[in-house]
Amino acid sequence: MLSSKNTLFHQAVKVSEEYLGPAGERFMRRQITTHLKIEPEDLDKKSLIKLIDWSVIAFSLITNSTHDIDGFSRDLKLLTVNGG
Numbered sequence: 343m344l345s346s347k348n349t350l351f352h353q354a355v356k357v358s359e360e361y362l363g364p365a366g367e368r369f370m371r372r373q374i375t376t377h378l379k380i381e382p383e384d385l386d387k388k389s390l391i392k393l394i395d396w397s398v399i400a401f402s403l404i405t406n407s408t409h410d411i412d413g414f415s416r417d418l419k420l421l422t423v424n425g426g
Contacts, residue, residue, distance in 0.1 A: 350421060351385040354393070357417045361401070361410055373397050387422050394418045 351370070359366030370393075374382045377396040378389050385393065398415045405411065 349383060349385070350387065350390060351382045353421050354385065354390065354418060357414070357421065358397075360417070361414050362404075369400070370397070373400060390418070390422055394422075 351374070355367045355370050357366075358370045362369050371382050373393055373396050374380060374385060374389075378385075378392060380389060394415060397418065398411060401414050402411055
């Protein structure tokens with residue numbers, strides 16, 4: 343369960359949960375640890391940019407909805423401006 347801290351990781355999880363429901367946190371943790379080789383709580387804006395690329399690829403394998411894929415990507419990219 344996520345703590346109430348408003349880290350960049352937690353913000354990314356919130357976005358992911360909008361599209362994947364309760365699996366959103368596990369999805370983000372897996373993307374971060376597998377592709378970025380960092381702890382999720384160490385996510386920063388520079389890493390987030392790389393995470394977006396990987397996450398969108400993985401999300402595209404889950405759904406064919408270009409509307410959802412575009413929204414997911416857009417919402418994560420907003421965190422590079424507003425998050426952290």
